[in-house]
Amino acid sequence: MVAAVLAGDADAFRTLVERESRAIVRSCYRILGDLHEAEDASQEAFVTAYRALGTWRGDGPFGAWLARIATRIAVRRAARRRPVAWIDPRPVGDDGGTGGGRDVVGDAAVASALGGSPDPAQLAVRSERAAAIRTAVAGLDEPYREVVMLRFFSEMSLAEIAAQSDRPLGTVKTHLHRGLLRLRRALESEGVA
């Protein structure tokens, strides 16, 4: 498919977009917490990947390469805004709140995860907890942040992460457990864990 795009068949790229868009948007949403921003970041990731398609080594899944690009773009976008934008500050029952980063799709997903119960109090607690986890992950240093995001947000295996980042598998494992320990400390300091 990539070879067809490089040979001049631009429509072949549409097949790649349709196949990978769900995973990429979801990965960006887990970092940014906003669907529109996640779609913007995903679109930028697709365009960036298209420009650099000739440099893709082809030694792994195209989706893994694309997910790494999308993760970097989403992290950069998240760093440009205030972390409080991720938190929904609306108190329970306040319809005229200040907005925030959460959108309807995300709240519906949280409600779905709660078993379909639309309890606003539980919804708010869960939203705040999700935002705290995102903030803690975004606050990790590199390379721990990238490994944790690719493993849990982009749902890549450790072997794929090692191949995409040109690191040995053992190094990736070390970065992962150290990153998770640091994340635990950060969550404890925020009172989430």
Next chain:
Amino acid sequence: MDERRSRPDRFRPDEMDGELTAGEQAEVMATARELEWLAATDDITPSTGFADRVMAAVAAEPMPRPVRAAASAARRGALLGVLAAFGDIWRVATTGGRPLAVRAPAMALVVVVLAATMGAGALGVGALSGLVSRPDPTPTPVPLASPGLETPSPVPSPSLVPSPSPSPSASPEASGSPEASGTPEASEAPEAIETPEAGGTPEASGTPKATERATPRPTMTPRPTDTPEPKETPKPGETPRPTESGSSGGGA
């Protein structure tokens, strides 16, 4: 080449490396469960028309070629972008698995850049070695010559310098043997050396002056006028004339 990814299972302890205590391992597992919970709650799908928007953005892009990326980075003046693009070009040119339409321009550009780099390096090394290996490091004085002179070292004209070695030919024929020829300047051959005495004026002293001339002049030969000239012999028919001294004239 572009196979689909498989979603990994739940996080397991064997995904960690290194020695962890039981407490640390429990903390890591609890954190992993938090992240998995977050991933499960955010299971969303992109909005409709997302692929069309992406394809509209892609349609405005040129064909994906590494050389084009380098050219656009150069037009923007982004040095890091150019270096990164050249790294990509190098990788594309030196590794396989890509279409020829992508590899050929990359290989051509690599060759051109390498040739230019080696040429510039050779010029630099040549210039540097020329500066280092100069034979005479001391500066040579630059003559304040007139504009007409091109060579700084004046060559003395040999015709203007007197010969320093006096000729040992205190010639025997000049040492005083009188010549009857009466041509005292006959031995004075005209000299190429310009001396004040070159006019042929004979010197009064008979000794040559070695300090004044390189070639000693011949001594003056006695003039023929010093010798008494023979008197005219009386002819047989003539009566000898009496001398003025008046010797015994009527005595007989």
